[in-house]
Amino acid sequence: MKTGKVPPDILKKAVYPFLGQKRSEVLVHSGFGEDCCIIDFGEYVAVVSTDPITGADTAGGYLAVFVACNDIAACGARPIGILVTLLLPEGSGEDTLLRIMENVHKACQKIGIEVLGGHSEVTPAVTKPVISATAIGMAKRDNFVTSAGASPGDDVIVTKFIGLEGTAVLALDFEEYLRGKLPGEVIKRAQSFVDDISVIQDGLTAAGAGATAMHDITEGGLLGALWELAEASGVGMEIYRERIPILPETEAVCRAFELDPLGLISSGSMLICSGDGQKVVDALREKSIPATVIGKVTDGGRFILDADKKIPIVPPERDELYRAIENVKNKKKN
Structure with missing residues (x-):
């Protein structure tokens, strides 16, 4: 393995x-x-x-x-x-x-x-x-949420931005590696994401606003979280790639390490399903928590729709963070 x-x-x-x-x-x-x-x-x-x-x-x-x-x-x-x-x-x-x-x-x-x-x-x-x-x-007892409660027709919501944890870890632990590839101010902003990885208020707020299912986006990134929640609920998903919120610093760090941000560990972002996505989004925004509806729960397959491409949602073999760590180690050996 x-x-x-x-x-x-x-x-x-x-x-x-x-x-x-x-x-x-x-x-x-x-x-x-x-x-x-x-x-x-x-x-x-x-x-x-x-x-x-x-x-x-x-x-x-x-x-x-x-x-x-x-x-x-x-x-x-x-x-x-x-x-x-x-x-x-x-x-x-x-x-x-x-x-x-x-x-x-x-x-x-x-x-x-x-x-x-x-x-x-x-x-x-x-x-x-x-x-x-x-x-x-x-x-x-009557107010908890699981990963298994999503139903076809539910909206799929993401809070904040994906990749926050992975971006911070890479910027903190591999600052020297990134110095020659990214401006210093980009690295510093990426490191500061470590202060934004809590989703406690996200979860409590969404549960109170009618969330049917939730999953924090950790190892395996958004791809892993989408697949795990869909698997637990026994449903399909259609996710729109252009709606997925990613900060420029995450995109820059991922380019530097040649990583896919959708597979990068993403503590700081919560995946939420709800029959009324706008109600949940509004409740989160009232708490100053950014939130975006990125797709729908379906009774069919599981796909990310990217322009004219239909990309299957499958669990990543491993998180992109580990691939970055291995790549840096291998370059040091060579």
Whole structure:
């Protein structure tokens, strides 16, 4: 298998048949396209999700908190805390641990959540820090959203701009590589996108405005998120390429690394379906959150319509971020 997410066909054979004994308290079980489980606690539900950070170095601790909490928000739930597991390579200094936890603390303070616990160790099993965060949130029992609720006729909405996280990671971790390819001010603006990767308000607002399904756009980028939500809901999609919101800095960074921005990790952007897309867009804009209707849910195939081309929506083999990292490493070797 290549670097990145385990492919869906392997998950279906090697993971999903082995999920233990199902519990009646679990309202949303583990399944493809669902990043959270939802547990019944009477009037409220607990929403739980876990995610690692493996592709970022400079802002890893900060990103880990938001990536996990964004999953919670994609269910229309409010995060309350995280548990963090840190695996550090042999030879790591105290300064490495301090830097990661300072970034975790900064992100938690920004969201208003607590570090509830976790684990840390130094191990030869890793060659760079691996940060895994488990987020816990809560919502009213009759007010949560999943990835499986989209229906034909729903509008498909994207908040903010795709590629924010991937652009920031590449600009922060490969600033020297980009210096000869892009103006300094473009690199600085791209680095600043790290401050825009929360979709917590996006998710809470959209859930209150009638979202039928949501998925935060993470590894695999927009292509991966579209496919996962469509797969979870059992629907088709038609997406208009010219409507997909992409910032110039993301386009510039992607050109420099020869990447497809539609396949680039995109925390900071939420994928939303709704029977009344304009109502959701208006509610988001009232919170100063940019939002764009980019297409429709259908009962047919899954395509991106680009001028006279009809491009199938399929899960990427791996995120474009990993391809960029490998390309830079290979160029350094040569």
